[in-house]
Amino acid sequence: xxxxxxxxxxxxxxxxxxxxxxxEAPDKPITINLNIKIEHEIRVKVDKDLDALFSKDSNLF
Amino acid sequence: xxxxxxxKKIWTLFLSLSLVGLLSFSTSLWAIDxxxxxxxxxxxxxxxxxxxTVKSSADTRALVEQVNDARKKLYQSIASxxxxxxxxVEVLAGKKAMAKATSGHYIKSASGNWIRK
Numbered sequence: 001x002x003x004x005x006x007x008x009x010x011x012x013x014x015x016x017x018x019x020x021x022x023x024e025a026p027d028k029p030i031t032i033n034l035n036i037k038i039e040h041e042i043r044v045k046v047d048k049d050l051d052a053l054f055s056k057d058s059n060l061f
Numbered sequence: 062x063x064x065x066x067x068x069k070k071i072w073t074l075f076l077s078l079s080l081v082g083l084l085s086f087s088t089s090l091w092a093i094d095x096x097x098x099x100x101x102x103x104x105x106x107x108x109x110x111x112x113x114t115v116k117s118s119a120d121t122r123a124l125v126e127q128v129n130d131a132r133k134k135l136y137q138s139i140a141s142x143x144x145x146x147x148x149x150v151e152v153l154a155g156k157k158a159m160a161k162a163t164s165g166h167y168i169k170s171a172s173g174n175w176i177r178k
Contacts, residue, residue, distance in 0.1 A: 046149065
């Protein structure tokens with residue numbers, strides 16, 4: 001009985017050891033939506049600053 | 062009786078006018094004025110955000126150099142203020158400058174040719 005249990009235990013252990021999950025990093029970098037949102041905000045602000053610049057100085061623009 | 066709020070307003074207006082006055086003075090020293098140069102088809106806007114000569118001469122080259130130097134400084138301050146790169150500001154400025162160009166003025170196409178708007 002003891003031998004049987006031990007055998008069963010060992011078999012399960014070996015079986016599980018052989019079935020380890022492989023973790024691989026994805027090939028493509030993960031794009032986070034947060035980055036796109038920040039970029040848009042910056043673009044809007046820069047655009048606003050440029051508008052002010054263009055309307056202010058006709059000697060430069 | 063002048064209230065402190067009015068005084069603040071007067072002071073702000075004075076500062077703004079001085080600044081505008083200073084800027085106008087500092088950019089009017091070249092032989093030809095930018096708007097005249099543009100309407101005569103001597104210089105034009107490009108996608109880079111900077112001015113370029115359509116017809117090269119000592120005057121137009123000097124104008125272009127001075128305008129672009131001043132622009133670069135302004136672009137740099139906008140970039141720093143908004144936490145982005147000079148290149149981003151230049152490209153956005155280029156788009157805006159070309160879009161805002163008056164009809165009859167020259168703009169440079171992506172392929173590098175001068176187009177009369």
